[in-house]
Amino acid sequence: MAGIEISSSQKLLFSNSTFPSSSQPRRGKVVSRVLMNPVSLPKLCNRGNLVEELERRSKSYTLISTTTLLETQNNNFSRPNTKCPHDSDHHQLIIAELYAIMEAVSDRVEMHKNIGQQRDNWNHLLLNSINGMTLTAATMAGLAAAITTGAPPPTVALKLSSILLYVAAAGFSVLMNKIQPSQLAEEQRNAARLFKQLHGQIQTTISLGKVDINDVNEAMDKVLALDKAYPLPLLGAMLEKFPSKVEPAKWWPQQEKRKAQGRKTEENNSNGWNRKLEEEMRQVLGVLEKKDVAGYIKLGSIALKLNKVLAISGPLLTSLGALGSCFIGTSTHSSWPVMMGVMAGAMATVVNSMEHGGQVGMVFEMYRSNAGFFKLVEESIMSNINEKDVERRENGEILEMKVALQLGRSLSELNHLAAASSSTRHDEEIEEFASKLF
Template sequence: MALSSAAIIANTSSTPATARLNNSSGLPNYSTEAVLAAANHHIGLSLNFPRSISSPLVCTYRAASQQSQQFVEENHRKHAPAIDGADRVKPLSRPTSFTSTGPDPLAPFWNTHKEGFLQPKEAASSSITSSLLTAELQLLANAASDRAEMHSILAQQRDNWNKLFQRMLTSASMTACVLSVLDGHIAGHSMGGLSLPALLLNAGTAAMMAVINQFQPSQLAEEQRTASRLFRKLANDIHYALHLSPHLRQSTSLLVDDCKRRLQALDRAFPMPLTPGGLEKFPTKVVPPVLIEPKLNMAQGDHQDNSNVVDCLDLHEYNGWDRQLAQELKHIAAMLQHSDIPKYTGLAQNLVKVNKPLAIAAPCFSASAALLNAAAMCTTPLPTNNIQLGMWAATFSVLATFLCSFSNDMQLGMVFELYRNSAGYYADVKTTIEETLRTPVDQRENGTLFRQRIAYQLGRWPTSQAEPVVPADAKEAGTLF
């Protein structure tokens, strides 16, 4: 600055309120008003704010007043004449100069804004970024809660579809069966008049069975129930992370990225519309649903994994992580990959092999009953022929009803979806472990909490840190399903 603090104080000494006081030793003393005036002037010049009471510096001015008052008291205490036992004044050996050429006694005060008196731009920018990330997490939680509510409504709707369709199909098929039997026995009297309604009922039942078995309403309801649970879990996980201490959870930027990828993957894994984009009900190869989108730099993950685990875990423990925990989690991921996931995908594949023939056979038997009723209408009304055709039509109607009920009332599609989602559940645990191990240690969730969370997800209850999550003699990592 062009003016030193001593010069400014000298300029303000013309008024009685800011008078300059001299003691007997020639040392200058300054009044509080003079120091405050100099402080206000310097702060106004350095920050380009108007030096008025109504300026934005009002809070800064109050803090400056308190600090300048402390400086004045300290200055008087340091430079006041010393008094010996005889009450004689002892001059200071080396008086301090307050001229403009010497050191500025208020220099520590002028530089306080550089040492945290005002918030630095970098800290303000970091605070704004953190607030934006927190707000984005809250938006993701709200979106997940809304998705959960929508899928819950669809699950109830499609479960009602399943019940209503099965009641209607069973009633129509059994009515056609009774009409076919009666038509064969009274054909000589009524000229096959009951074959036409039996034909219409069987044809309509066959068409309805083909459509329903293609969509599998019980499986649709289970898809929506699972989606609702997963979206609700995502929202709860976000709220849990927001209430967790920042040094225990993973970094906020990584958490936002993971939640985005998970929300996007759930939208793709469990679509709401029936067509287009619905899930394949009889897949050739069963694969677990993808519950989190893979990262773009997944190809570089193996190198990052090894370097982070080996280099950062040389210490005894860092952020709850050590070498033993990393190796244990790797072992769990390997067991999930080679044991649990293949087990449930295999069970789901077997359900497809059973359910698909039933879904095809039921409408075929109903269509055959309709053809037999049509033959009964077109042939010569002989009692023997009509009885045989009517009995065969009734038999095919009963078989169609039984197979359709076995497939839909036993909810084989729902069981298939349960097995497939179980495989997806364990695949998500494996992916979570692998991505966490690829993340730098200082950005991960606390190792103790992460280990306990994985144990709960697997249905394991280790009693201490020394006890492994999965026992050495275990054939499977998970015990929930």
């Protein structure tokens, strides 16, 4: 019956467990019903067939596992590894280098700030000392001339004291005019401000997250350029205080010069640039070069000439005072030694007060730094305009905003300046300066 064989043991099992012993008639009916409706059970195979089936399935599973492993490996090799530990370590190394540069920059800020205060104190202390010695020497020269000839010892003492003070004042004056403490203090103030600015730039670069080795190299170049532009030591590294030619200060690294290309900018915006903005930047560049840079170079030349005259006049007048004190009392009928000894000292005090009290050296350095600031704005605009690939330029809208802020103008005022410059004829010069800040 449907290929099912019921052994005697199975019959016994049915009879003992399924059917109660007390109901024999019912047992027969149930057994006959089971036999009439057989259960569909899987056919049991012998031992040999079972072993073959297991081997076949084992080979099939092994083939499937090998194929899956190969596909997984191929996917891993073809898919870019965005979380490579090596790339992460390299990124962290760049961040660490930028933080190290930031620490050095912070230290530079404090160094220049402290040394700037020290050199500003030099200016006040030396000026007060030189003026005090000069006035005292002039007073002694006058007292020596007023004493009668009957008391030679006081006259000699006053004369010698006056000469000694004049010589000391002349020596200090030469030293002070050589180093120009007010100019040194201005240099350190500028350096501290620029190092603070660099510190903020590096911090912004780190905050944006997109850093590479070029950012590290650029930061290093800027630090070294600032160190060269504003040196801390005096001996062997001090900037020339009386240059033969006034040039704008330069505290930024040498930028790579790009050749101007003839490609036209598209009308639509590309990286914030268009023809109108490019022409506007060209006009602003022309005004900066003709008015602002040239104007501050001219003012710097005037301040330099005035400082040279005062630097020579101070020690010269002090030396004349010492010379006059030497001849006091040698001729009773001549008054020129007295006049020279007293008046030269008074005039030397006035000259020293004008030069160092008025901080003419600081004014010269301020004009030179202002010219350098506008020169930096010029180079920033020019490097972007001369770049052939518009996508490699700095964003045009951001650059326009930065230039406007650097010149102390709004965007509308910057557009007005460019329009006024473009409407001016070539033989005429625009009267307005580009900067409203200085």
